Amino acid sequence: KKLSDIRLNHIHQTTNTIVKTKPCRVVVEDLNVRGLLKNKHLSKSISEQCFNKFITILEYKCKWNKIEFVKADRFYPSSKMCSCCGTIKKDLKLKDRTYVCPNEKCNLVIDRDKNASINLANYKSNHKCGFLN
Known part of the structure; x- marks a missing residue:
């Protein structure tokens, strides 16, 4: 429970830091986490990182602050x-x-x-700068 709370707190601090820089948009990769978990050397570390929770919280905070949130295609x-x-x-x-x-x-x-990161910054989405929804 304590480790879980520490991880969640870190996710909130990191997402707050990202959103407080007031970017025009945030682009994240849609990773194949299930495929990454098949790597026996990395699976425990990856599962402990809570990628999905991080993305969910970041997306929520972007919407709240009217920042465009873009998920790059998995095969980009x-x-x-x-x-x-x-x-x-x-x-x-x-x-x-x-x-x-x-x-x-x-x-x-x-x-x-x-x-x-340069390629993701240049990733073409269907929206212009600014949150649309």
Whole structure:
């Protein structure tokens, strides 16, 4: 019970921090958590993180503060797509922490997570800036 309360408190603090920056919109990835739980090395850690609860609370707080909340399509290649030229690298493995663009004209070298965050920031939704609903 105590650990559960600590995790919930952390989720509320983190979502408050995100919403208080007053972003135009928040984009999150729709992860296949059920598939991630099949990894025997990560399953316990993933299940303890309460991803669904985090997303639910963040979405609620975005709506409350009139911030557009976007869930990127599960199959959107945020990690595999070059944030500079749009080329998709099909052979990117989880252990690859640096994204190296396969396009000879681009040759972008960037941290994999930073590349994915840029792609998610540029994710096209059906709405313009601002919460619509």
